[in-house]
Amino acid sequence: MIKYIKDFILKENIELGSMYSLLKLSPADGIMPDMIPGQFVQVDIKGSKNTFLRRPISINFVDKEMNLLWLLVRRAGEGTSTLISAPAGEAINLILPLGNGFSLDNGKMLLIGGGVGVAPLLYLGKILSEKDSNVSFLLGARSKQDLLELEEFKKYGEVFVSTEDGSMGEKGFVTTHSILNDKFDLIQCCGPLPMMKAVAKIARLHNTQCEVSLENVMACGIGACLCCVEDTTEGNVCVCKEGPVFNIDKLKW
């Protein structure tokens, strides 16, 4: 896939609680590049004194009708804080699309997300549902108010929820949810590392194929600097280029 350095215009910045923002961006030249669910963009952060490098943000959704790219951003540090406080109308420079993306197979799919890790699963769910896959989402959060984009997810599949405080869905972690007793063809997962490792363990136990999307500290995002490596069965590979999506068989977990 061809990668671009491209200006986008921030059309809408929707605050989702104090920690998250949903940014809806339109390509300045009107041409939206092709993207695969699970890929990410590298965002140039303007107006932040202490931010030198771009920030990798996963593709949340591509709204083809409105020609908008959605990025779901969590306030993590100064860079992301600056990004989510950007006003509508601001130009934001992106490098995209980056990384490999999830497998787009047909079958009975369970998409598991935790926290801001739900981000890439929305576009994934849409594309899979268009391919006549049977899509279920299992979304986990600390509490009801931390669940993001629930109404959007419901458009593309059945949604199951775990909250740690029991304020919505089943009480506990996604890994203790009863839906995991069902048999799936493929589990696709993005969230905190301990959650993904626990999901991988369950997938192995059930002999179910499983893909996870890894997070890593990145400099270039295009496989040049070799900073964001994961130790795999094939040695150290770049999460930004060979990933961020890995089949768990390739990982040393």
Place this chain on the structure above:
Amino acid sequence: MVDLSVKIGQLELKNPVLTASGTFGYGEEFSDFIDLNRLGGFIVKGTTLNPREGNPYPRMVETPSGMLNAVGLQNKGVDYFIQHIYPRIKDVNSQIIVNVSGASIPDYVAVCEKLQPLNKIAAVEINISCPNVKQGGMAFGTTCAGAASVTKEVRKAFNRTMIVKLSPNVTDITEIASAAEAEGADAVSLTNTFLGMAINTETRRPYLSTITGGLSGACIRPIAVRMVWQVANTVKIPVVGLGGIMNGRDAIEFILAGATAIQVGTANFIDPSVTVKIIDYIENYMQRHGIASMQELIGGMLK
């Protein structure tokens, strides 16, 4: 029309803009963003005799106006480069320079002997300044005797242009440059990264798996400019300047300090098209200042 061409040893560059080793992959990673044929040349990732897995994760942390890395020369070795990468990149209309690293002098020599028959490898850059490996690397670059011995032995193994890449982590970089010059280096390039360190104060742990790492980015530029100026005033061979060049203005600064050519490193991570912008800037700058050729600009700082 201004003449952007420069010469380093036998190496003819159509313009003075090179890419720094370890920041530009094998060039291919950037072909979506720029026309590689426009570059003066590109310096491919540090290559060693045997494959290296590099250091464990985490390898990178952002710092004020820069970054620390501890990649540790991850590469698939010189044989893999020759068999799989060289055939893919050799037809580019730009100069290809291979950065060579080793844990011992025979390692450097063996890699250069293998590169010697590849006629599209116009030059080697001998890395005696990597701060992220336990053996070799910077150890050769921090003493005059070490720099001299590597240069002397590699000189016998490789008869095209040899650039020696210097470490800034020394008390007097001009002495090391002179040692390399005396043993037949065609040019020196400086600086490699500065040894640095950062601690996460909440976890009380170092950010890097190796604790210390190499600092690059805009934050090192004034120190690198000073070192280039000192070395250019000491040696007679060309100096290739690098260290925190983020744009065309920065490139001109190094050239005015005495650099014959420059390398763009960390800036490639932030803007993968920055090299062609720098070439355009230099051309425009020379027109604006009525400078016809690079020869008039090199070392052109007024006092």
